[in-house]
Amino acid sequence: MRSTTLALMFALAMIPATCATNDLVEGNPDSSIKVTIYEDMQCGYCQAFRTMLDDKLLPRYGSKVAFIHRDFPLGRHEWARSAAMAARWVFEHSPRLSVVFRRELLAEQEHITPAGLRSWVSDFAARNKLSDTGIVAALTDQRLAAAVDQDIQLAAARGIKKLPTVFAAGKVFSETIVYDDVAKALDDALTR
Secondary structure (H helix, E strand, O other), rough: HHHHHHHHHHHHOOOOOOOOOOOEEEOOOOOOOEEEEOOOOOOHHHHHHHHHHHHHHHHHOOOOOOOEEEEEOOOOOOOHHHHHHHHHHHHHHHHHHHHHHHHHHHHHHOOOOHHHHOOOOOOOHOOOOOHHHHHHHOOOHHHHOOOOOHHHHHHHHOOOOOOOOEEEOOEEEEEEOOOOHHHHHHHHHHHO
């Protein structure tokens, strides 16, 4: 069973990703090399990957690779799904601020509680001149919930169980991700 799941994940990793207009993409959205990142904003491993993305991957590959974000909030994380919905709302108003939202929320995740999420998103809206009522309403918006659920279903179909899971140049990386491994996969893809 495990080998079947791994074979399916590898086969799905080989399918080229495309960038849709509603995708949050960092780096070069026109690149033929796509990295798809499944993440949960309440996940410590996702926080570590975000740091790697900011400090190493984007500076080195940002002009050559598209980094596509997908939401996969785990059921055991009490506020992750609502945060993903708010991130979608921010994206609709400013793709640039959506990156900032995800970066800041991941950095602050240890200090956020289910009851404190509303206050955190309100503060984010105030700091960034966004609608407080709009971002708070996003926490329960069924349209945004359906968009997040679509990512969850795609992740489940791909056999994803650990986060973050990163599909990069035909390789799958999960949970504790090593920069050198991702860099090698990208370097190989860029030289092909």
